[in-house]
Amino acid sequence: MRKWMKVAGWTAAVLLLAAGGGVLAGLQLADSRMHRKVEVRAPALAYVSDAQAIERGHYLFSSRGCVDCHGANGAGRTFVDDASAGLRIKGPNISPGPGSLVARYRPEDWVRAIRHGVAPGGRPLMIMPSEDYNRFTDADLAALIAYVRSLPPAEGGAAIVALPLPARVLYGFGAIRDAAAKIDHSLPPAAPVAEGVTVQHGAYVANMCLGCHGEHLAGGRIPGGPPDWPPASRLAPGKDSAMDRYPDSESLMRLFRTGKRADGSAVQVMPFTSLREINDTDMRALHLYLRSLPAPKG
Template identity: 55%
Template structure:
């Protein structure tokens, strides 16, 4: 009996040591990954700061999630403060932040389109996969608007990830945007906003950070554990609720489904309700035109 107890004790001790080694290795790998150099052949875009560009940039800032994370005035905000230990205070993107004040044209392209800091390290929590396909014209307008924001002072950027999130990041089960993006892929060509499925495909790029490149939804990698999975946006799944563009637009504006139930507040409704009827109609038509997969049936 004593021999069995000794064996069990040594087994448990071995498992504890092995688990500790796995955690330590994951944390070490995460630190190395967060400090790695990402080499991107980013090409600066030609910036405009005329009234039309600034108006377009303001619309994109407010409707594509920038305002949701960085605040209406751009000074940053506490975006996540979760009991699991995840805390995110987003960067101040005005010239009041000395780092932003030093941004050159190429630096804006690196950060927004590629998820890479001017130093070459990956930007954490920045969903650049949503913005990688912005046309040069839209990227130029967005940056012009951000550069026009009054310089403001704010707290320092702070990102704290729970232990398991850091370990999963270290082992590659959670990726930063710089690891997800095909950096050689050219941006979208200039597109005129129109209520068409083709333009809706362009608008839908803003959804892939949470809903995935195929818009199939699922657990959002790196999100707090109490966040619900992102919905499957393909035909045959949640889009069955929305028989008309009007119903879809109403949900995107007020966060309530046709049956009266509320959509999770994880959805960035602060930004989504700023989308124009043209963009939302185009998005609806694109989602309805996606191929129906077996999983969505």
Template identity: 55%
Template sequence: MHAWLRGSLIAATVLATAAAGAAGFGLYRAEYKLDRRVEVPARAVAVPTGSAAVDRGRYLFTTRGCAECHGADAAGRFFIDDGGLRVRAPNISPGAGTVVANYRTEDWVRTLRHGVKPDGRPVFIMPSEDYSRWTDADAGALIAYMRQMPPAPGGGMVAELPLPVRLAYGLGVLKDAAEKIDHQLPPPAPVPEGVNVAHGAYVAQTCVGCHGAGLGGGKIPGAPPAWPAAANLTPGAGSVMPRYADAETFAAMMRSGRRPDGSAISTEMPFSAFSAMSDVDLQAMHLYLQSAPPRAFGER
């Protein structure tokens, strides 16, 4: 056998062994991470019972993506079904046997703000980073709404993850909900509702799961390959915001799913949620995005 061929075969064998070892380690780490316990300073919040709080909770459930994944009746549904990647959100209605049937108030807060289950294990797929800065009042309002919903038939979570996704998670490329959050931050102070930058920043938290904490957009980690990259919402290079110079144009896009030229935006954007947002929320978000710290496209 020629020396170069023998050397090539040896190198290929070493590479294959290393790749197999890395894959085995990645899969082991994935299982370990899913079963780890995350200590978080979860605490209860006041849960009001009045109609105003329930109405606010209903509004948050509809406009902040809860219904988009769990369904309008909270019974759960498949929200990703892309070849080998299938994910079903669990039933979170208050019926017997659902994942939230025995949730205490602090369990709701732990899941919403920290991406952690009552037993301390991380939630794998949930945009808790969108909700981690919710005020106590909004967290309490959502809980109040969820508790008064009628029970709905539905099953638990289903997560059928192809090998590359499991490897990416095990090797740290893809993060679970708990890994994306700074658990030591204190609860946020109340934000005055109105067409102001502070309220706009608060509303725009619902965008960070896809567009990144800095809202610079780019490829969404862990998303199916066919999904488009998230847009840059900041005033930085590659931003889409110059298309929406005024709040009216921005609101029209959020409610119709169409750009000013009439072309359709990907339906992966949760327009069923955004279309129900109030004028105040949309105007405030637009105001904030106009003044957000600039980032280049992909600088999440």
């Protein structure tokens, strides 16, 4: 009996050491990933400043999630704060005010950061949903940049990305990826699509859903989200697709405007500050596209 107890004790010790070594390795890999250099060819877009472009940029900033992380004034906003889990995420100041992250941005730096999730020096931006923005047309990207550059100066600071130990280890081992690791950086900019209630325009609008709902809109755990966040809903056809509850565009619009499902229950995690700003054309086109997706085979 004593022999077996001794063996069990040594086995437990070895397993603990292995687990500790795995955690340490994960943290070292995470640090390496966070500071790697991502080579991206990002041709500069010419700055624009006309009223029409700024108005379009304002719409995109308000409706595509920028306001959720950076605040309406661009000064930065804490959008996840869970001290018990060791998780805090705050967007940086991107206004022209004191502490601005973008004060020295060149035209190509804007493209690299927004479209590719990469900082001017090549470091990946940890919390930047560039997979949602990668398919912006050149005109929309230029308009968004124009609006941000037109913001009144506001005081703010750098980004804060405090992740709990498990998230850092998972990131180190590649189970959680930053946007720069998800994007095909070789793709050319998206071709312009005429605005309208069409499947083609709906597909363009649906790019904003990729960060949470996944490349194929199949839903699942939101990468890097707090452990108490529910999984993102499935938007593609198939078993338990959320779109089964929204047979027409008006029902989806009510969800976006109110934050409540068709049965009246509140949705726990969705950026409704932005989603409620999406105009009717984009909403109807998005619904049309999601309902047009083919059902899974088998």
